[in-house]
Amino acid sequence: MIYDTIIIGGGPAGLAAAVKAKKLGLKVLLLDENEFLGGILPQCIHPGFGLHYFKEELTGPEFAHRFIREINELNIEHYTNAYVLEIENYSDLEKKVVFSSPEGVKEVWGKTIIYAAGARERHAFEIGIVGDRVAGIYTAGEAQTLMDIYGVMPGKEVVIVGSGDVGLIMARRFALEGAKVKAVIELMPYPGGLARNVMILRDFEIPLYLSHKVVEVRGRKRVEKVKVVKVDENLKEISGSGFWIECDTLLISAGLIPNVKLLKKIGAQIDPLNGGPIVNELLETTIPGIFVAGNALLINDLVDYVAEQGELAALGAKEFIENQGIPSRKWIKLKRGSNVRILAPHYISGERDVYIYARVSRPMENVRVTFPEIRKELRLPVVKPSEMLRIKLKAEEIQKAGKEITMEVEKGEV
Template sequence: MYDVVVIGGGPAGMAAAIKAKELGLNVLLLDENDYLGGILPQCIHPGFGIHYFREELTGPEFAHRLKERLKELRVKVKGNARVLSIENYSDLEKVVTFVSPEGIFDVRTKTIIYAAGARERHAFEIGIVGDRVAGIYTAGEAQTLMDIYGIMPGKEIVIVGSGDVGLIMARRFALEGARVKAVIELMPYPGGLARNIMILRDFNIPLYLSHKVVEVRGRGRVKRVKVVKVDENLRETGEEFWISCDTLIISAGLIPNVKLLKEVGVEIDPATGGPVVNDRLETSVPGIFVAGNALVINDLVDYVAEQGELAAEGAKEFVENEGIGTKRWIRLKRGQNVRLLAPHYLSGERDVWIYARVSKPMENVAVEFPEIGKRIRLPVVKPAEMLRIRLRKKEIARAKGAITMEVVPL
């Protein structure tokens, strides 16, 4: 029996497996691909590792460092292993069933760290109708074609969504000589980090805010897309136009990949789409921990790796004590202009990093936790940028009941 089975070989899973091994646990890392790193190997742009490694790296460089550490520690890794199910036989025994080219296997473990990442929204999920033609890709699919296989998906591009992945793909297409004709954003503000929004200005790419693509037309391949303006309530105004293109890229956000967790009875937070967790990143099923984009959609891979380490520390405590011994959990609740947050329950036994996103952009604000008297001033908050705030053990201890996090104007 293993102490911990890590499901997912992206940055969260690798960081979790490394930390668990360093803590003396018997670890197995499972990943469905024949290479480790998740999406990092196809992210050839810089901007990774600034917090985690204290230097700027590309995605492949970030993944390589974690892979080398796995080798140094001799962590057992099984690739081409697709997990089919998780069985929770008891708090101290779980069974993970996976299939690989060698067959179907069951492995017994005391704990699980679930780091299976997220999936992309596709065209039908965001209401795009029309002809079923070639030339429609998610941003991740296009990135894989270009950066893993060296294939250009098209020459005249329209991108739906101004999140970081969509903006990075706009630059990637422009650098390869394609014409990015527009980035279409439903909201009245861009969805990406400031440094990525600058890409549009650098490459003179039009950005249409408060617009959406509603229809695709073509014979065999995309020929044009219909764009409609929306009002402040995101309702169509009737103002519309067509853009000719041969490729439509969908970058409409990510959804935590939690199907297996739902099947085993893990409670899901509708706001994050990921599990409800305590400050050890343990889910509602004892001994199952979660990290990375399977927990909450992060904007920085550094936070993903950090969460992997936190989950490993939780697994270590669970194995040593045959469970998490906290007797009193303090609920962390969403208040004004807080769209989502994690973790959801605090013990008051340790310092905790809170990961949160706001609902709308604001300037000159205070992040407040009224019940414990904590207040942090910030010049600006944006839905695209994760708020990462530390609550000290002594601060949490002041709470008599639940703690509310809110973002309010100064």
């Protein structure tokens, strides 16, 4: 048996892709390494999901349930506890996926693959924290799983590294459970999370140290204290600025990295700034017939965008199968201009409207977002690295371009 598409990853991107592909008439197989579908959503018990996609506010489990219900109603074949070991690309319409399961190692074949394997968390050693190897050091995801899936409290006195959305949400979660959040430490001179989540710190009177970093952990069997130092505008440690904070738990929320190891292994080209694969407007990688969506493509701040990308990848798979490949197009390259750090997709055609996903390098107020080659301009009151920009380029606008379109984010005129 050969499937039309094999979807790797059962989080929101994979679930949305599976539902969309099935509704498009494709024969679908969904593989997920966890014991239940949903990715990280089942442990995200806070609200704030679904406002764009479902037009109502949901918790993470509620968002996942909407898709899982459709997976079951549509009788979409799926495996859980299925850890993908290898992808082999034999030809454009012949791909093999090898995965382990409780029944043993299995091989399945597909015409296309939608890679929705998400991202992994940075750990303490990746961000330069040294010291004793003791209990009480967790990534944010590990702590969230302990608390919201297994009902285990990781600690009572907590220092959190990173003021991104997950770190801020975990600060609230610990505070609500009666723990003392001693501090949130942020390397940059500005908070990393959405404004609504930054408010959490004020609400719970949690200290936020901007332009600081944790450099050392000390303890015997468990964390007893961490050393914090101030950094300058070049993020270099300032001599003599160090101080210690006593705590029993250190939570690392230092960002995510797209999980693209298997794609790298088979030769997919990776964008060094996004961390994910280089893709066209249908989210096809540089390997024909292999598509990518969600945090494996780039780190999203809204799950709604992740689901949107999953559906787009399914549309790409459908077109690929119908035409035995994506038909030849005049691809136009999207280029980063001033104050643009992350940008996807990388190539667009002008045959359809396209959503551009982007992040800036630094905060800026009174902003002009321009695409000079097509004379398109938007005005925004503020942009932040923590907030994804999602901008629609219409087909007729794209068609005005030559070989490339540059995105610029600049200070607007007063």
